[in-house]
Amino acid sequence: MSKTVIGTGIRQVNLVCLPTPDLDTVISFYESLGFEKRTDVPMGDKYRWVEVYPPEGATGIALAPPREGTEATPAETGIILTTDDIDATHAEFKARGVDVDAEVARMGDPVPPMFWFRDPTGHSLMVVENTGQG
Known part of the structure; x- marks a missing residue:
C-alpha cells in the first residue's frame, strides 16, 4: 500500500x-x-x-x-518529552540541579502525569509519563 x-x-x-x-x-x-x-x-x-x-x-x-x-527570549516551547517513569525522571532532574517544577502534576485520566523544566536559556519543556493511551 x-x-x-x-x-x-x-x-x-x-x-x-x-x-x-x-x-x-x-x-x-x-x-x-x-x-x-x-x-x-x-x-x-x-x-x-x-x-x-x-x-x-x-x-x-x-x-x-x-x-x-533579535534576542533569545525564554519561551514556553510546546515541546513534550515522554518517560516511562515520571517520578524517577523528576527526581533525577532535581538531583542534577535542573530548574524543574517542585512537584509532578497529576490531573487524573486521561491527562498523564507531567512536569515542566527550564533549560539554561529559560525555555520551558514538558515531560509527561507514557501511559500507553494513545
Missing part, C-alpha cells in the same frame, strides 16, 4: 528550533539529560547549527543563535 501525499508534501516533524545564545552551555545541559548531539556545524561566518536528539527519538531539537537583530 503506497502513501498518498496531498498538498504540500510535508510528511513529518523533523526538528524544532530553540534560539540559544550560549550554545556550549545548552549543549552540555541537554547531553547531561541523555540527549545525543548528532550535528554541530558552522552556520555562516560566526554561528553554529547544533542538533540534539533523545536516545530513541527521531525528532530532535535544533540549537542555533537567535536571528540577527
